[in-house]
Amino acid sequence: xxSLSQKEIIIGIGGVLAFALAACLPLVDQGYYLSLAVxxxxxxxxxxxxxxxxxxxxxxxxxxxxxxxxxTYAVALWVDVLPFPLLxxxxxxxxxxxxxxxxxxxxxxxxxYFVIFTLGLAELVRxxxxxxxxxxxxxxxxxxxxxxxxxxxxxxxxxxTAVIFLTGWLINRSRLGFAMxxxxxxxxxxxxxxxxxxxxKIVLFIISGAFIGIAGAICAPRYGYIxxxxxxxxxxxxxxxxxxxxxxxxxxWGPIVGVIPFVILMDFITVRFSNYMPVAMxxxxxxxxxxxxxxVTGRLEQAWNKFQSRKSAPSSTETAA
Amino acid sequence: MTQIIVTGILLSGTYxxxxxxxxxxxxxxxxxxxxxxxxxxxxCFIAMWLFxxxxxxxxxxxxxxAPAAFAANxxxxxxxxxxxxxRAKNRGQLEVDSILATFGLLFLFQGMMLLTFGGEYFNYTxxxxxxxxxxxxxxxxxxxxxxxxVVIAVGLYIFLYHTxxxxxxxxxxxxxxxxxxxxxxxxxxxxxxxxxxxxxxxCGGALLSTxxxxxxxxxxxxxxxxxIIVIMGGVGDVRGAVLxxxxxxxxxxxVASLIDPSLTLAAxxxxxxxxxxxxxQGIFGRPTx
Numbered sequence: 001x002x003s004l005s006q007k008e009i010i011i012g013i014g015g016v017l018a019f020a021l022a023a024c025l026p027l028v029d030q031g032y033y034l035s036l037a038v039x040x041x042x043x044x045x046x047x048x049x050x051x052x053x054x055x056x057x058x059x060x061x062x063x064x065x066x067x068x069x070x071x072t073y074a075v076a077l078w079v080d081v082l083p084f085p086l087l088x089x090x091x092x093x094x095x096x097x098x099x100x101x102x103x104x105x106x107x108x109x110x111x112x113y114f115v116i117f118t119l120g121l122a123e124l125v126r127x128x129x130x131x132x133x134x135x136x137x138x139x140x141x142x143x144x145x146x147x148x149x150x151x152x153x154x155x156x157x158x159x160x161t162a163v164i165f166l167t168g169w170l171i172n173r174s175r176l177g178f179a180m181x182x183x184x185x186x187x188x189x190x191x192x193x194x195x196x197x198x199x200x201k202i203v204l205f206i207i208s209g210a211f212i213g214i215a216g217a218i219c220a221p222r223y224g225y226i227x228x229x230x231x232x233x234x235x236x237x238x239x240x241x242x243x244x245x246x247x248x249x250x251x252x253w254g255p256i257v258g259v260i261p262f263v264i265l266m267d268f269i270t271v272r273f274s275n276y277m278p279v280a281m282x283x284x285x286x287x288x289x290x291x292x293x294x295x296v297t298g299r300l301e302q303a304w305n306k307f308q309s310r311k312s313a314p315s316s317t318e319t320a321a
Numbered sequence: 322m323t324q325i326i327v328t329g330i331l332l333s334g335t336y337x338x339x340x341x342x343x344x345x346x347x348x349x350x351x352x353x354x355x356x357x358x359x360x361x362x363x364x365c366f367i368a369m370w371l372f373x374x375x376x377x378x379x380x381x382x383x384x385x386x387a388p389a390a391f392a393a394n395x396x397x398x399x400x401x402x403x404x405x406x407x408r409a410k411n412r413g414q415l416e417v418d419s420i421l422a423t424f425g426l427l428f429l430f431q432g433m434m435l436l437t438f439g440g441e442y443f444n445y446t447x448x449x450x451x452x453x454x455x456x457x458x459x460x461x462x463x464x465x466x467x468x469x470x471v472v473i474a475v476g477l478y479i480f481l482y483h484t485x486x487x488x489x490x491x492x493x494x495x496x497x498x499x500x501x502x503x504x505x506x507x508x509x510x511x512x513x514x515x516x517x518x519x520x521x522x523x524c525g526g527a528l529l530s531t532x533x534x535x536x537x538x539x540x541x542x543x544x545x546x547x548x549i550i551v552i553m554g555g556v557g558d559v560r561g562a563v564l565x566x567x568x569x570x571x572x573x574x575x576v577a578s579l580i581d582p583s584l585t586l587a588a589x590x591x592x593x594x595x596x597x598x599x600x601x602q603g604i605f606g607r608p609t610x
Contacts (some may be wrong), residue, residue, distance in 0.1 A: 055554070058413070058417055060417060060420055060421065083329060105594055105597050105598065106597060109597065109601050110416075110594070111413065111416060112353055112416055112420075113552065113597060113601065115353075115420055116548045116549070116552070117597070118354070118594065119541070119544075119548075120541075120542075120586060120589075120590065122544040123542070123545075123586055124586050124587060124590050127583055127586050127587060128584070128587060130583060131583050131584055131587075133580055134583075135581075215545065238424065238428070241421075241424075245421070269504060275435065275436055276432065276433050276436070277432070278428045278429075278432030278435060279428070279429055279432035279433065279436070280432075281428040281432070282424075282425045282426065282427065282428030282429030282430070282431075282432055283425065283427075283429065285421055285422065285424045285425030286401070286422060286423070286425035286426070286429070287425075288421065288425075289418055289421045289422045289423075289425065290404070291567075293418070309550070
């Protein structure tokens with residue numbers, strides 16, 4: 001491991017300050033803005049966890065809702081008998097285990113199989129949970145009563161986001177991160193230099209899935225009443241993909257750039273024009289593919305590089321011609 | 322037991338059409354069309370509309386639905402998808418782009434149908450009579466839908482394997498670069514294959530609507546089933562897709578009647594996992610390097 005560079009220290013201090021500042025929000029407002037901030041932090045955590053895996057591999061994962069729902073259910077099933085932190089760990093384990101199974105079945109093959117498998121995964125888990133509940137219990141939903149209030153959930157999600165960032169940074173510095181960069185550039189090369197590509201991807205997918213499971217577990221007390229249809233809502237998966245890609249997945253902080261405006265926009269649409277939500281999502285996907293293939297941060301980076309190269313070589317266009 | 326197998330096979334007729342549509346789009350046009358299920362749902366609604374307002378028999382309605390779906394899908398390909406094909410530097414890039422773009426189309430079409438028809442379930446009564454096969458009764462509408470699906474599938478097979486144009490399509494499916502060298506207009510063939518795939522899927526939807534209760538947001542489930550059939554059968558393989566559709570139809574019916582109707586997706590996934598673990602190249606497919 002290398003020691004920290006000056007730039008990294010500055011970014012680190014800036015990040016800590018930003019998180020500390022955000023954590024003060026409940027002191028200012030406990031109503032609408034806190035609720036909006038919880039949504040933003042939740043999607044920031046989900047999208048960053050998604051990017052941990054999908055950023056370097058370019059595999060579009062739609063398993064988010066499945067992991068999230070498992071985390072929620074881990075809490076809902078045992079909240080009356082076991083302490084909450086233990087249940088959050090259960091959520092991480094359950095989601096990580098599912099990620100491991102999905103990864104083992106699909107990540108040895110090309111990306112299409114993976115996308116297809118994850119496309120129906122949330123629905124599959126939902127069907128199994130619904131069936132199990134109907135067969136083995138009499139109730140359809142589960143109540144989650146805790147002393148946790150909105151601001152506690154906000155702080156926990158904020159802490160989770162920070163941990164995901166830290167993990168992402170550590171992975172980047174590790175052998176796994178190095179391997180992922182090579183795999184992302186050229187998988188054939190990666191295999192030839194002796195990287196176990198399938199194993200690396202599966203490990204990364206498990207880490208990403210476990211974090212999403214934790215986010216689901218943290219959110220369980222917020223919903224109060226848990227039903228399969230709300231816990232495994234497939235929209236979550238699609239929204240995460242849109243927001244992460246909108247921000248850009250080349251940098252770990254990229255998704256946040258997409259999350260903040262999109263959650264605010266989504267809030268606006270669901271209040272005023274809830275019927276138009278699917279159309280808005282469809283247009284967002286098309287806009288990302290056609291206008292922002294590398295996300296907002298990718299576009300900014302491009303502009304910055306152009307600006308830099310123009311500054312260093314003002315007559316480059318003439319020499320090229 | 323025969324009841325399950327016959328019901329499953331009758332169901333598989335429409336599944337096969339949807340999957341054939343998808344396999345043409347993915348195999349020839351190289352577009353993994355995740356909005357395929359929405360074409361199916363549109364087929365359901367148009368068939369119902371033709372039947373209830375103009376009293377056009379859904380089977381006759383196919384003659385209107387197929388060309389309309391062909392034209393609509395051709396336009397979608399030219400406008401929304403061909404730019405991605407031209408832009409893509411490699412197969413992987415096109416795959417990611419087409420998946421995201423067709424997600425966009427999925428939500429766009431689904432949203433428009435939800436705005437038009439709402440979220441309720443629809444059905445209409447067409448040929449709801451008893452028809453006896455091996456001593457058990459089946460809905461006549463299911464039998465007719467299956468027969469129509471067989472006719473369409475056979476027609477497609479003859480087109481692909483016994484006409485010049487069909488051969489060109491299979492050549493593009495095998496290798497677009499080499500097809501180009503033997504004077505096949507790859508871009509045009511791909512557009513037509515995509516449109517033809519859409520027409521097949523819409524026909525599948527129209528037939529499905531005669532015996533199935535449908536709603537505006539059910540498309541994704543059918544896309545999922547079609548994708549699994551295509552992978553099970555091998556991409557671009559007509560015989561494989563038909564056989565895989567039968568396996569899926571029978572397996573689903575068996576699980577629904579023997580275990581629990583709410584677990585059909587679990588049955589589909591079990592098949593999918595088995596295929597991924599043992600024959601990811603498809604039933605008749607040859608392993609690729």
